[in-house]
Amino acid sequence: xxxxxxxxxxxxxxxxxxxxxxxxxxxxxxxxxxxxxxxxxxxxxxxxxxxxxxxxxxxxxxxxxxxxxxxxxxxxxxxxxxxxxxxxxxxxxxxxxxxxxxxxxxxxxxxxxxxxxxxxxxxxxxxxxxxxxxxxxxxxxxxxxxxxxxxxxxxxxxxxxxxxxxxxxx
Amino acid sequence: xxxxxxxxxxxxxxxxxxxxxxxxxxxxxxxxxxxxxxxxxxxxxxxxxxxxxxxxxxxxxxxxxxxxxxxxxxxxxxxxxxxxxxxxxxxxxxxxxxxxxxxxxxxxxxxxxxxxxxxxxxxxxxxxxxxxxxxxxxxxxxxxxxxxxxxxxxxxxxxxxxxxxxxxxx
Numbered sequence: 001x002x003x004x005x006x007x008x009x010x011x012x013x014x015x016x017x018x019x020x021x022x023x024x025x026x027x028x029x030x031x032x033x034x035x036x037x038x039x040x041x042x043x044x045x046x047x048x049x050x051x052x053x054x055x056x057x058x059x060x061x062x063x064x065x066x067x068x069x070x071x072x073x074x075x076x077x078x079x080x081x082x083x084x085x086x087x088x089x090x091x092x093x094x095x096x097x098x099x100x101x102x103x104x105x106x107x108x109x110x111x112x113x114x115x116x117x118x119x120x121x122x123x124x125x126x127x128x129x130x131x132x133x134x135x136x137x138x139x140x141x142x143x144x145x146x147x148x149x150x151x152x153x154x155x156x157x158x159x160x161x162x163x164x165x166x167x168x169x170x
Numbered sequence: 171x172x173x174x175x176x177x178x179x180x181x182x183x184x185x186x187x188x189x190x191x192x193x194x195x196x197x198x199x200x201x202x203x204x205x206x207x208x209x210x211x212x213x214x215x216x217x218x219x220x221x222x223x224x225x226x227x228x229x230x231x232x233x234x235x236x237x238x239x240x241x242x243x244x245x246x247x248x249x250x251x252x253x254x255x256x257x258x259x260x261x262x263x264x265x266x267x268x269x270x271x272x273x274x275x276x277x278x279x280x281x282x283x284x285x286x287x288x289x290x291x292x293x294x295x296x297x298x299x300x301x302x303x304x305x306x307x308x309x310x311x312x313x314x315x316x317x318x319x320x321x322x323x324x325x326x327x328x329x330x331x332x333x334x335x336x337x338x339x340x
Binding site (some may be wrong): 001081099101102103128129132135136137138139140141142143144145146148150 | 171251269271272273298299302305306307308309310311312313314315316318320
C-alpha cells in the first residue's frame with residue numbers, strides 16, 4: 001500500500017545483491033514507447049489493461065525476468081493474485097508484503113508532500129480503496145512473509161536484512 | 171484467514187478482561203432461531219445475506235454491542251470493509267489482523283483434522299479464495315494492528331499481551 005515503506009524494502013534487497021525489477025519502471029518504459037499524444041501515465045495504464053488484459057504489466061515483467069537470467073529476482077509492485085499467477089508460470093513465487101497501519105502511512109505521505117495542499121487523509125483513503133479494488137488485499141492476505149513497518153526505519157531495515165539472509169540461504 | 175490463530179488471539183483478549191463478541195456465534199444463534207428445515211449453517215448464511223444484505227451479521231452484532239454496554243469490545247470474525255463501516259456507526263473502530271503464512275496455516279489445519287481425508291492443500295487454497303472474495307483482504311491491508319503468528323504459540327501470546335496492554339492504556 002502507498003506509504004508502507006515498500007520502496008525502502010526493495011532498495012535494501014538491491015543493496016544486498018538481489019536483482020530487483022520494478023513493475024512501475026516496466027510500465028513507464030512501455031508508456032514512453034507507446035503513449036498517445038497528451039496521454040498521462042495513469043490513463044495509459046488503464047488503456048493497456050483494457051486493451052491487453054489485467055495481466056499485461058505482469059506479462060511484460062515476465063519477459064524482463066527471462067532476459068536477466070538470474071536465479072532469484074525480487075519483483076516490486078505486484079497488485080493482484082492474477083499477476084502472481086503470471087509469475088508462477090515462470091517459476092516458484094514467494095510473496096513478501098510490507099504492512100504499516102494506515103495512520104502511519106498517511107502521516108508519511110503527507111510529510112513527504114508538504115507543499116501539496118490537495119492531499120488529505122480523505123483523498124489518501126480513497127486512493128487506498130482504489131488500490132484495493134485491483135486485488136492487492138488478497139496478495140497481502142496470502143503473503144509468505146509479512147514485514148511490519150510500524151516503528152522506525154532502523155527496525156525496518158533490521159527486519160528486512162533478517163529476511164534477506166533467510167532467503168539467500170534458501 | 172482460517173488457521174491464522176485468530177481464535178487464540180480472541181481467547182487471550184477475553185482472559186485479559188476484554189468483552190469479546192464472536193460474529194460466528196451471533197450467526198449461529200440467529201440460525202438456530204430462524205433456520206428452515208434441513209438448512210445447513212452455510213446455506214443459512216448465504217440466504218440471509220441475499221435476503222437482508224451483506225451487512226446483516228454486522229448489524230445483528232451491533233445490536234448485541236449496544237446491549238452489553240461496554241466501553242471497549244473486541245469483535246471476532248469481521249470479513250469485509252462493509253462490515254467495518256457498520257461498526258463505525260456505533261463508535262470508533264480499530265482493526266486488528268492476525269497474519270500467518272499460508273503454508274503454516276494449512277499445516278495447522280491439516281494437523282487439527284488428521285482424520286478428515288477430504289481436506290487437502292488445494293481445497294484449503296480454494297477456501298482461502300472464497301474468504302477473500304468476501305473482501306477480508308481489504309480489511310487485513312487496512313489493519314491498524316498486525317499480529318504476526320509465524321513462529322510458536324508462546325511468541326504469539328507475548329505479542330497479543332503487548333497489544334492488550336497498549337489498548338487498555340489507550
